[in-house]
Amino acid sequence: KPRLILVLGDQLTPDLAALRAGDPARDVVVMAEVMAEGTYVPHHPQKIALILSAMRHFAGSLREGGWQVAYSRLDDPENCQSIPGELLRRAAEFGADQVIATRPGDWRLRAALEGVPLRLDWLADDRFLCSEAEFATWAQGRKELRMEWFYREMRRKTGLLMADGKPVGGRWNFDAENRRPAAPDLFRPAPPRFALDADTLAVLDLVEARFADHFGRLRPFDWAVTREGALQALDHFLAHALPRFGAEQDAMLAGDPFLSHALISPYLNLGLLAPLEVCQRAEAAFHAGTAPIEAVEGFIRQIIGWREYVRGFWALMGHDYLQMNHLGHKAALPAAYWGADTRMACLRSVVAQTRDHAYAHHIQRLMVAGNFAALAGVNPAAVHDWYLSVYIDALEWVEAPNTLGMSQFADGGRLASKPYVASGAYIDRMSDYCGGCAYRVAERAGPMACPFNALYWHYLTRHRGRFAGHPRMAVIYKGWDKRPEADRQAILQTAGDLLARLAAGQPV
Ligand code: FAD
Ligand code: SF4
Numbered sequence: 377k378p379r380l381i382l383v384l385g386d387q388l389t390p391d392l393a394a395l396r397a398g399d400p401a402r403d404v405v406v407m408a409e410v411m412a413e414g415t416y417v418p419h420h421p422q423k424i425a426l427i428l429s430a431m432r433h434f435a436g437s438l439r440e441g442g443w444q445v446a447y448s449r450l451d452d453p454e455n456c457q458s459i460p461g462e463l464l465r466r467a468a469e470f471g472a473d474q475v476i477a478t479r480p481g482d483w484r485l486r487a488a489l490e491g492v493p494l495r496l497d498w499l500a501d502d503r504f505l506c507s508e509a510e511f512a513t514w515a516q517g518r519k520e521l522r523m524e525w526f527y528r529e530m531r532r533k534t535g536l537l538m539a540d541g542k543p544v545g546g547r548w549n550f551d552a553e554n555r556r557p558a559a560p561d562l563f564r565p566a567p568p569r570f571a572l573d574a575d576t577l578a579v580l581d582l583v584e585a586r587f588a589d590h591f592g593r594l595r596p597f598d599w600a601v602t603r604e605g606a607l608q609a610l611d612h613f614l615a616h617a618l619p620r621f622g623a624e625q626d627a628m629l630a631g632d633p634f635l636s637h638a639l640i641s642p643y644l645n646l647g648l649l650a651p652l653e654v655c656q657r658a659e660a661a662f663h664a665g666t667a668p669i670e671a672v673e674g675f676i677r678q679i680i681g682w683r684e685y686v687r688g689f690w691a692l693m694g695h696d697y698l699q700m701n702h703l704g705h706k707a708a709l710p711a712a713y714w715g716a717d718t719r720m721a722c723l724r725s726v727v728a729q730t731r732d733h734a735y736a737h738h739i740q741r742l743m744v745a746g747n748f749a750a751l752a753g754v755n756p757a758a759v760h761d762w763y764l765s766v767y768i769d770a771l772e773w774v775e776a777p778n779t780l781g782m783s784q785f786a787d788g789g790r791l792a793s794k795p796y797v798a799s800g801a802y803i804d805r806m807s808d809y810c811g812g813c814a815y816r817v818a819e820r821a822g823p824m825a826c827p828f829n830a831l832y833w834h835y836l837t838r839h840r841g842r843f844a845g846h847p848r849m850a851v852i853y854k855g856w857d858k859r860p861e862a863d864r865q866a867i868l869q870t871a872g873d874l875l876a877r878l879a880a881g882q883p884v
Contacts, residue, residue: 378470379403380446380463380494382477384485385413385427386771388434388603389647390441393499394478400442404470407435408448408462410455411586416484417765420592421583422599422734423642426768429579429601430646436575437602446470450582459485460492467494481687481773483695504687505534505651505680511688521689521790524549527681536655536676537662537669544662549677550622550670557806558627558635565616567634568609570600591714591766593732599642599768606643610654613638614661622671626739628807630721633729637737638675641769644683651679678738686777689791693777700780701756702788703839709749709758710878717883720827721813722803723748734768741767742796743803746783750797751831752878753838756786794846797835800826821866827874827884833864834871 381398383405389395398405409431414424428450435447446466448455456462463475474495480486481501489496500507506514514529515521528548531537537544572580576597584594600606620636627635643649655676662672690697712718715731726744730736736745741763749759756779763779764770781791800817804810810817810826819825820833833856836843843849856864877884 377474378472379474379476380466380470380472381405382459382463382475382489383407383434383438384459384478384480385409385431386481386646387478387501388430389503389650390437392478392647393502394476395438395443397476397497397499400444403444403476404466404472405435405438405443405445406463406466406475407431407445408455408459409450410448410457410459410462411450412458413485414450414587417761418590419587419764419770420730420734420766420768421587421590421594422592422597423768423770424587424590425576425579425583425594425597426599426601426642427646428583429576430648432575432579433602450586458488460488463489463492463494481690481771483698483772487695503647503650504684505530506684506688508688508691511684512692515688515692520793521685522793523681523685526685526688527677530680530684534652534655534680536659536680537673545669545673548673550673553670554622554674555626556623558624558629558632560629560631560808564620564632564635565612567598567639568600568612569596569598570605570608572597576601591731592734598733600648603648606640606648609643610638610640610649610657613640614657614667618658618661618667618671618675620671622668622674625674626806628722628737628740628744628803628809630725630807630809630812633733633735633737635737639735644679645769645771645774651683655679683774686774686781686791689781690773690777693787693790697780697787698757698760698776700786700788702786703753703784703842705750705753705784705786706755707753707875707878708881709754709762710752710884711881712883713745713749713762719814719884720748721815722807722809725809730766734766736767739806741778742783743798743806744809746779747797748828748831750784750795751828751835752875753835756780756784759784794843794849797832798828799832800828803828821863821870823870825870830867830871831874833867834875837868 381394381403409428435445438445448462456465476497478499478501580597600609617636624636640649658672658675661667712723715727718724722744726736726740760776760779764775777791780786783796785795804817815826816824817826820829844853874884
């Protein structure tokens with residue numbers, strides 16, 4: 377009997393565990409575009425188009441490699457529009473009763489697949505440098521999990537930027553030289569663009585017809601949809617942007633959404649690029665003298681450090697993680713996140729580029745969109761739904777720990793030791809947003825005061841019991857306590873007014 381080899385939309389890797397376990401002479405690969413996956417949150421149209429087009433191209437390459445592929449297009453009339461439904465339909469069609477599948481990164485789909493009345497052989501997703509079991513062993517017995525320690529283990533394990541068991545350059549981390557503000561630069565190379573072939577054009581039309589009500593512009597569509605294209609994107613980054621990656625990593629410019637970022641997260645997450653090859657190419661750029669150590673180390677840390685860390689962390693936490701709300705935040709997500717008017721230039725700019733490109737870089741996600749949601753006390757589940765919907769690279773295993781843990785502190789500090797919240801001064805230092813804003817970043821109270829300022833102090837005050845004991849936050853509270861009582865009241869009054877406006881659904 378043939379077996380069904382399930383290949384999901386983020387499993388587009390020829391040596392995927394399930395494909396390695398299958399036999400092209402006997403088995404049938406099942407791939408399905410389904411409405412259930414496109415709509416469980418309102419995914420950005422570019423994200424849906426990228427996944428569908430990359431799936432179609434990958435199916436083509438599997439067929440060329442000798443596989444029989446049962447591929448369901450979204451507009452096939454017989455399509456059941458759910459992955460379990462399509463598996464059952466294909467099982468009946470091919471007389472199969474066994475499915476080989478690589479474990480998906482989201483709990484929702486795992487649970488749905490486990491309900492399918494077929495024999496299901498789960499295989500671990502081994503496209504990561506650290507397996508779930510290895511991470512669990514590393515985490516065992518530790519009082520707290522911290523990325524920096526995990527990262528050093530990964531450097532030792534991979535040998536990346538290591539010489540004689542020691543970190544190249546004499547330090548593990550070169551961030552002291554990184555993270556500077558940036559100035560607009562007409563000569564900064566733009567990201568690569570990719571010609572759209574007939575498959576992608578057909579997908580764009582389909583997405584336009586089916587998902588017109590989802591937030592986000594579909595065109596122009598500038599993402600690669602094949603491994604070859606993803607490699608071109610990587611080459612472009614290594615040649616043009618990597619040298620400035622470290623210095624510009626945390627900078628934000630209203631007129632330049634991409635700065636010197638890699639724009640490769642969707643390719644890594646869908647399986648078109650592998651983490652080790654990406655890091656080895658960056659390391660080679662350092663040895664060739666085309667990129668400095670602080671840029672290359674910083675870049676490699678994001679991938680073998682943060683990316684692997686959140687993946688191991690996610691597997692360890694289990695599905696209850698999605699319900700966590702340690703700070704008891706309950707507010708609705710402000711309409712500005714879906715493009716409604718706001719006077720805040722930073723939030724308006726980040727949401728606009730998210731709408732246009734399905735992209736914002738890490739600091740925009742963390743210190744503008746995430747920071748504001750945390751300060752405004754938005755329910756973390758609503759914040760999670762937003763991030764999962766709007767970003768091109770958003771898959772639950774990587775999005776949820778970043779959003780709920782790093783950005784919203786909803787897990788009470790399991791992922792990060794303290795909340796990533798800041799007043800307007802941080803945004804002003806790292807960006808050019810404030811110059812074009814209706815608010816004044818230097819003011820803390822009154823109708824013209826930057827909302828981040830008043831809300832920051834409101835957040836610290838309302839969560840004082842939780843944070844005052846933290847060594848690095850105690851100094852902040854000390855500074856607050858030294859302010860004149862009247863100042864503190866005026867700031868908290870301003871925050872109260874802002875929160876009341878937000879609660880009433882009014883723009884701020
Ligand atoms: P670069 O800045 O060029 O970094 C290089 C690579 O490092 C990225 O491609 C990515 O693979 C990896 N990386 C960097 N930081 C992280 C991180 N914190 N976690 C995991 N990988 C990291 N990343 C996603 O891939 N999917 C998400 O859904 C996602 N949601 C996020 C939500 C929030 C609230 C925050 C704060 C961050 C989120 N990130 C997510 C992490 C990060 O913002 C993106 O990986 C990055 O912006 C992708 O753009 P890039 O390829 O240009 O990255
Ligand atoms: Fe954002 Fe405040 Fe600056 Fe306006 S003043 S751009 S709201 S940080």
